Amino acid sequence: MSGGANMEESGREDALKALDNLESVLLKGRPGADEAISDPEVHERYEKLRDQLKEAQRSLRELSAGRLSESIGSRGYTFGLLNNLQSNLLHLTWQAKQIASGDLTQRIDFLDEFSESFNKMTAALEENRRQLEERRAELEELNRSLKDEVEERRRAEERLAMANHKLKILSSVTRHDALNQLTVLQGYLELAEPMAEDAKLRRYMERMDVAADIIAELIDFGKKYEMLGTEGERWASLSGILAAMDPGPQVHDGCAGVEVLADPLLDKVFYNLYDNTLRHSGGASRVDVSNRLDGDDLLIVWQDDGQGVPESEKERIFERGVGKNTGLGLFLIKEILEISGIGIAERGTPGEGARFEMRVPAGRWRYSD
Amino acid sequence: MGSEERRYEFSWDLLGDLELGRPNLGPSVGLEVYRLMQYSMRDVLEQRLGTEGADRVFFDSGKLAGMKLFENVIKGCDDLSQFVSAVQNALKELGIGIFRVERSEPDMGSFVFSVFEDADCSGLPDIDHTVCTYDEGFIAGLMEAFTGEEYDVKEVDCWCTGDRTCRFAVERV
Ligand SMILES: [Zn+2]
Numbered sequence: 001m002s003g004g005a006n007m008e009e010s011g012r013e014d015a016l017k018a019l020d021n022l023e024s025v026l027l028k029g030r031p032g033a034d035e036a037i038s039d040p041e042v043h044e045r046y047e048k049l050r051d052q053l054k055e056a057q058r059s060l061r062e063l064s065a066g067r068l069s070e071s072i073g074s075r076g077y078t079f080g081l082l083n084n085l086q087s088n089l090l091h092l093t094w095q096a097k098q099i100a101s102g103d104l105t106q107r108i109d110f111l112d113e114f115s116e117s118f119n120k121m122t123a124a125l126e127e128n129r130r131q132l133e134e135r136r137a138e139l140e141e142l143n144r145s146l147k148d149e150v151e152e153r154r155r156a157e158e159r160l161a162m163a164n165h166k167l168k169i170l171s172s173v174t175r176h177d178a179l180n181q182l183t184v185l186q187g188y189l190e191l192a193e194p195m196a197e198d199a200k201l202r203r204y205m206e207r208m209d210v211a212a213d214i215i216a217e218l219i220d221f222g223k224k225y226e227m228l229g230t231e232g233e234r235w236a237s238l239s240g241i242l243a244a245m246d247p248g249p250q251v252h253d254g255c256a257g258v259e260v261l262a263d264p265l266l267d268k269v270f271y272n273l274y275d276n277t278l279r280h281s282g283g284a285s286r287v288d289v290s291n292r293l294d295g296d297d298l299l300i301v302w303q304d305d306g307q308g309v310p311e312s313e314k315e316r317i318f319e320r321g322v323g324k325n326t327g328l329g330l331f332l333i334k335e336i337l338e339i340s341g342i343g344i345a346e347r348g349t350p351g352e353g354a355r356f357e358m359r360v361p362a363g364r365w366r367y368s369d
Numbered sequence: 370m371g372s373e374e375r376r377y378e379f380s381w382d383l384l385g386d387l388e389l390g391r392p393n394l395g396p397s398v399g400l401e402v403y404r405l406m407q408y409s410m411r412d413v414l415e416q417r418l419g420t421e422g423a424d425r426v427f428f429d430s431g432k433l434a435g436m437k438l439f440e441n442v443i444k445g446c447d448d449l450s451q452f453v454s455a456v457q458n459a460l461k462e463l464g465i466g467i468f469r470v471e472r473s474e475p476d477m478g479s480f481v482f483s484v485f486e487d488a489d490c491s492g493l494p495d496i497d498h499t500v501c502t503y504d505e506g507f508i509a510g511l512m513e514a515f516t517g518e519e520y521d522v523k524e525v526d527c528w529c530t531g532d533r534t535c536r537f538a539v540e541r542v
Contacts, residue, residue, distance in 0.1 A: 071525075072532070075495070080533030083526060087483045087534045090471035103450040109457070110467050110485070 014039050018046040025053050056082065063089060092118075104129065171226060175219050182219070186212050221328045228265055229339045235259045237368065238300070241267045242289055245274050249281075254290035255300065261364045262340040269336050272329045273302050273356060281306025281354060296362035301355060308350040317346060340364060379433055381441045397464070403488060407503070428506035435510020443511070449475055452515050464488065466504075471536070478518070478541025482508060487535045490528040499527035501535050508537055518542070 014037045021031040031050060037043040052074060059072050059082050068090050072083045088111065095118070098106050104126040108115040189209055196202045238255040244267075245251050251274070260266065277284050284306030291300050309317060320331040337344050341361055348355030387396040414423035442459050446452040453470055460468045466484035473480050485491075489501045505522040512520040519542040526532035 075531035080531050083532040084534050087471060091469040094470045105450050105454050
């Protein structure tokens with residue numbers, strides 16, 4: 001009797017020990033220190049269960065670490081679930097690869113919340129891609145029309161350059177021939193003048209002479225105007241230009257050291273101003289050329305002591321064809337200055353002389369040593 | 370059979386007009402009926418032809434079904450993506466199973482597909498062998514119809530072996 005009680009007692013001990021160890025494997029991942037189970041059958045069953053539990057844990061660890069290639073070794077419900085999990089993870093990995101390779105048509109079914117968010121994401125990606133493609137098509141279209149436009153513009157520029165070239169040749173040839181004929185005309189006038197006995201005829205011939213001079217000036221203007229802006233810009237010293245003025249009314253140079261960045265025709269500006277004073281000032285005796293700062297601009301002032309310009313004329317004198325001679329002098333001045341960003345205006349007091357103010361913006365003037 | 374004229378050569382028309390035929394009961398029958406037919410037929414085939422012979426018949430029938438389903442339901446697919454989507458849809462719509470791809474290497478002609486809730490085996494008692502021989506043939510038929518090449522399909526895991534999902538290794542022959 002007592003032997004049977006002992007057997008029962010030790011069987012219960014074995015069972016509790018097995019359960020303790022299995023609990024330890026479940027919760028801590030390893031059995032306790034004491035695995036000595038006396039009943040061989042219980043011991044064998046315990047070890048089998050322990051190893052399966054550890055195998056399931058190992059598989060779970062592999063899966064949770066993202067290692068999906070190893071096949072789930074054991075069978076049965078629990079391992080079946082692990083197998084399901086592995087299959088799903090492999091499938092998701094495949095789906096992700098498909099997306100990476102640009103296949104956005106795949107959808108995932110029956111994985112509950114996951115399917116929903118995954119399918120939403122794929123649909124959104126697909127929509128984005130569609131929009132991108134649309135945008136790209138638009139850009140391509142735009143690019144095409146821009147290219148066409150550039151090409152059209154290039155052709156237009158070519159045509160313009162060609163026309164310009166022809167025009168230049170035409171005007172140069174015409175000018176050359178006209179000057180020759182003019183020289184012939186002036187020569188014969190000179191020869192004819194002493195023969196003219198009739199006073200009226202002589203007066204007519206003088207007027208012809210004047211007209212011939214004006215024609216020569218007009219031709220000269222054409223030549224200069226054509227050159228304007230074609231040779232780039234350069235720094236020019238005002239004193240250098242003023243020193244070359246013909247003696248007439250005395251020019252007082254108050255611009256020592258001033259240099260201006262402008263078209264090479266800048267000297268013509270001052271020759272023409274001088275010519276203007278000479279012809280139209282009504283007897284000026286001196287000219288003062290001075291400079292002063294106005295903000296960042298440099299103001300260059302041409303002041304004579306002649307009759308000045310009436311208020312009503314101040315604007316008009318710069319127009320083409322206005323003036324007592326060819327009407328081109330002041331027009332050319334304005335054009336030459338404008339191309340270099342320099343403005344000019346007449347601001348003198350009528351009766352006290354003409355005063356031309358030229359405004360040179362910063363960067364276009366400097367003082368040399 | 371020799372020169373005897375065939376009576377049951379398969380054609381899609383044999384499936385009949387489902388809407389006309391069953392105005393009240395509809396086109397579906399219970400899964401147990403499908404299995405009843407499959408496993409009773411399997412029983413008799415095994416008795417007559419042996420296990421291997423019965424399996425061979427099932428595989429070949431599945432293959433014929435797969436090719437016909439492709440021709441009549443799935444039809445033209447330009448690439449693998451379209452094929453997978455179409456098969457997925459067809460198997461879902463027809464209640465055959467949830468088809469998923471685990472791995473694909475088209476260049477090598479090597480794939481692993483899985484079918485969840487397979488009509489043939491899901492819920493069957495655990496036994497020590499795979500049972501979805503018909504599905505093996507079915508997948509082989511789909512693949513051959515799609516690629517024009519012959520494929521070997523082996524069910525490596527099955528509900529019946531306790532795996533809760535059927536997994537098929539698919540290799541080009
Ligand atoms: Zn199966």
